[in-house]
Amino acid sequence: MKRLHPSVKVLPYLLVAPAVIILTVFYLYPILYNIYLSFFTWNMRGPMKFAGLSNYAELFSGRDFLHTLLNTLLYMVMDVGLVMVLAMGLALFLQKNTPLNRFIQTLSFTPNIISLVSVSLIWMWLMNTDTGLFNYLLSVLGAAPVGWLTDKDVALFSLVLVSVWKSVGFNALIICSALGSIPGYLYEAAALDNASKRSVFFQITLKMISPTLFFLILMNIIGSFQVFETINIMTQGGPSNATNTLIFSIYKQSFEYYRVGYASAMAVVLMGIVGLITIFYFKALNKRVHYR
């Protein structure tokens, strides 16, 4: 590599410069700027006023933020739990490579490439209290209509259902491909040892795909912390704030109430949570998960 152009010392820097500059301007700098903004009171128009930690103090003393955080956590637990369990089941169900299974696999993956706007609008129509298909089907079964998006005890779960429908096929696909890459000799060895089906599942199958499962859990957790589209389109955070989650709340505080500092402080806290989860993930990955 020594006998190259004289320009070769500068060249690699020129080649990476556009990418690095853009990533710095649109990722690294905004993170710092976000932290900076969180120490001010500002309505985007008037002058910025230094506010010290008062935005954070307000976050943790008021009930709004804690309520929002709780909603987000509840959404996350239901969403990640359901997606992982159902995707695992779907992947095991579809494991055999038959035409029907391939068809179901493709079909269940399709919602994943459709825009969340489309998905939200379709489900909003299905979940309409008076003229929606779901309540009609319930009435056929003799059940009372459900306020899918209007009952404050149900709405958050309805949004989880939409998210599960959209992403379960994708997760199953990844699990399927992990299942397919487990070396066959492990099962042959287990068969020779007369291992019980149960222990084969836990000792081999689950163990071998655990890195994939962990990765998917992390992705789903981070994804569910950012839930926004379905909320903004289907419920607007209602009824009575039952579906008001962190990103939606940051959006509202920014563009409806023009509280830049307060919204930024919320974003900083959320970034901290996502960062902690990511660090925890890599720590746990090193320690506990069987890695090939």
Added chain:
Amino acid sequence: MRVWLRLPGAGLRIIVSVLLIVIFLMPFYWMILTAFKTLGEVLRMPPKFWVDSLQWQNFRDAFTRINFLHYTRNSLIITLGTMLGQLVVVVPAAYAFARYQFKGKNALFGIVLATMMIPGQLIFLPIFVMFAKSGLLNTYVSLIVPFIASGTAIFMLRQTFMQVPDSQLEAARLDNASEFKIIYTIMMPAAVPTLSTLALLTFIGTWNSYFFPLVWTTTDAVRTLPLGIQKLQDVEGLSPQIVMAGNMMLIVPILLVFLIARKQIIKAFTYMGVK
């Protein structure tokens, strides 16, 4: 056979299969059905599961109630702009990271990897303020440039470039080929599968993008089709047949791409999930 699963009886298998097909197909069917109904049919209880005559004017209504062409044009400009921009920015960067040793390389590549960990939705507000201060709000630039240095794309392409045999590069360099020529005659052809995978992922992601066009714009000037269809819901929410017709027009391009490149798209998403 290879993995343990308590195989349910054939009957149960069929029932579950049918159930799965219904669960994943029914919402799409209901959208299409609704899009072809009259308002009277839409609001009828019990609903009809079939239509006697197709109401094509729902599509014309959806088309005219919002400025459909305007949003579609914006979507196309931003989608193509992002794809082209990625080509120009990502390819040289991936090439340098794959093929050069230089001071600070690890640190710079670290920046690229770090951005893959940061959910962009968390920092929309500081970027909005940046755009507002620099007069870039409501411009195509603001919806294209932040996405053309995709960390994922650089990472994937770097892996591909690293697999090109050294001998090919040496030969080209002996012929005094410029770096530009090496990229376009050796690297790019070797990376066609990766590039088309990235193009597909970018197309799907940008065409569907809703969050950033929403939060980084204050007028309709550069807003994209998903925002247009949401606006249709705002103005025609009481006529689900029109909303669903508009929704179909948003979905069809993606479904066409999916039908044509189904295997490749599935492979691309699988790669993203297991990398």
